[in-house]
Amino acid sequence: MDNLIIALGWAGLYGPMALGAIGSIIGCAIAGQAACGALLETESGHGRYIGLSAMPSSQTIYGIVVMFALQRPVTVASAPGLAAVGLLAGTALLWSAVRQGECVASAINTAKAKPEVLGLSIAPAAIVEGFGVFAFIFALVISAGIPR
Amino acid sequence: MARPIRYYMLMSSLPALPPLFHAKQLPISRLRLEQRLGLLEGTDAAELDRTEKLLSWQRLSLDVPDATLVEQAAVVLPRLQHPAVRAIVQERLELRTAVAALRRRQRGGPEPRQGEPWGHGRWVDHIRRHWRERTFQLEPIFPWLSEAERLVRAGGAAELERLLMDIVWTRLTRAVAGHYFDLLAVTIYVLKWDLLERRLAYDGGAALERFDSLTHEGLGDFDRPFEPSG
Numbered sequence: 001m002d003n004l005i006i007a008l009g010w011a012g013l014y015g016p017m018a019l020g021a022i023g024s025i026i027g028c029a030i031a032g033q034a035a036c037g038a039l040l041e042t043e044s045g046h047g048r049y050i051g052l053s054a055m056p057s058s059q060t061i062y063g064i065v066v067m068f069a070l071q072r073p074v075t076v077a078s079a080p081g082l083a084a085v086g087l088l089a090g091t092a093l094l095w096s097a098v099r100q101g102e103c104v105a106s107a108i109n110t111a112k113a114k115p116e117v118l119g120l121s122i123a124p125a126a127i128v129e130g131f132g133v134f135a136f137i138f139a140l141v142i143s144a145g146i147p148r
Numbered sequence: 149m150a151r152p153i154r155y156y157m158l159m160s161s162l163p164a165l166p167p168l169f170h171a172k173q174l175p176i177s178r179l180r181l182e183q184r185l186g187l188l189e190g191t192d193a194a195e196l197d198r199t200e201k202l203l204s205w206q207r208l209s210l211d212v213p214d215a216t217l218v219e220q221a222a223v224v225l226p227r228l229q230h231p232a233v234r235a236i237v238q239e240r241l242e243l244r245t246a247v248a249a250l251r252r253r254q255r256g257g258p259e260p261r262q263g264e265p266w267g268h269g270r271w272v273d274h275i276r277r278h279w280r281e282r283t284f285q286l287e288p289i290f291p292w293l294s295e296a297e298r299l300v301r302a303g304g305a306a307e308l309e310r311l312l313m314d315i316v317w318t319r320l321t322r323a324v325a326g327h328y329f330d331l332l333a334v335t336i337y338v339l340k341w342d343l344l345e346r347r348l349a350y351d352g353g354a355a356l357e358r359f360d361s362l363t364h365e366g367l368g369d370f371d372r373p374f375e376p377s378g
Binding site for chain 2: 041
């Protein structure tokens with residue numbers, strides 16, 4: 001049983017980074033494909049589309065920071081806390097990256113037809129990012145309570 | 149996950165379609181559209197092809213009898229995988245059935261016999277039973293039928309076509325709400341593109357007619373300048 005708890009502790013430690021990266025991979029792929037499609041159809045603003053498609057990469061950075069904040073010896077005492085905080089924060093980061101990728105794809109699709117609304121069309125993606133930031137910040141705050 | 153992601157590139161590579169009756173030209177040519185649709189996977193491309201074969205007038209031969217078309221619809225419709233696409237095709241064929249009935253009656257054609265393959269959908273028998281009623285008692289289902297019947301009776305073919313195009317365009321726009329990057333979005337884009345192409349083709353004919361009329365007016369008596377006078 002102890003081994004399972006320790007394994008979960010390690011999963012919680014590496015989870016935010018791994019899940020955040022998975023989310024970023026999917027999110028950037030979605031937004032990137034939309035950007036590539038827009039390149040076929042537009043004559044200018046290509047840099048903006050490609051730049052936007054990198055938005056979901058921030059979740060990987062948040063995951064790395066959470067992983068470092070959680071870093072401590074993995075024991076039976078610390079493992080449950082590490083698993084709970086790490087895996088839940090990682091799941092939130094994964095989901096926010098995927099959904100942000102979809103928002104960015106829609107923003108690119110909209111801005112392609114009406115370039116003047118590009119700024120406004122990014123707002124949903126920024127809001128989704130905000131929830132990812134909440135998960136990130138409060139994972140840092142709550143990690144202070146996990147025994148070392 | 150790989151299959152839905154493909155739609156992000158495809159839909160973003162297609163230009164936005166202008167409003168049906170304000171368009172001056174197609175935003176993308178058929179050739180370019182076909183190239184972009186090459187991004188679809190085999191099964192999705194086949195689904196789109198089946199849908200277009202049933203609905204696109206450009207791909208329907210005028211020589212084909214109604215019975216063949218009805219049979220084709222009965223075979224192809226159940227093979228459509230996407231329920232929303234199937235619903236759109238079904239609805240469109242039912243609309244055509246109702247309009248075909250109006251035109252047949254106006255032409256003085258005979259009342260359809262039971263079992264005769266003249267239309268498709270849920271209302272074929274209903275229309276046959278209410279053949280002598282103005283709108284076949286279908287107004288609760290098709291609220292536009294009264295106006296369509298008036299236009300058929302008045303011989304307003306162009307106005308009727310405009311009305312039907314408007315109805316189909318609006319229905320397609322409603323059906324695609326909430327779908328941005330999937331097969332339904334692609335199918336509706338292509339169906340709307342077909343509609344737009346047809347509308348612009350009609351306008352091309354009208355423009356040619358107008359051009360001929362203006363040329364004739366402008367030239368007046370000089371329309372045969374090299375003909376010997378007297």
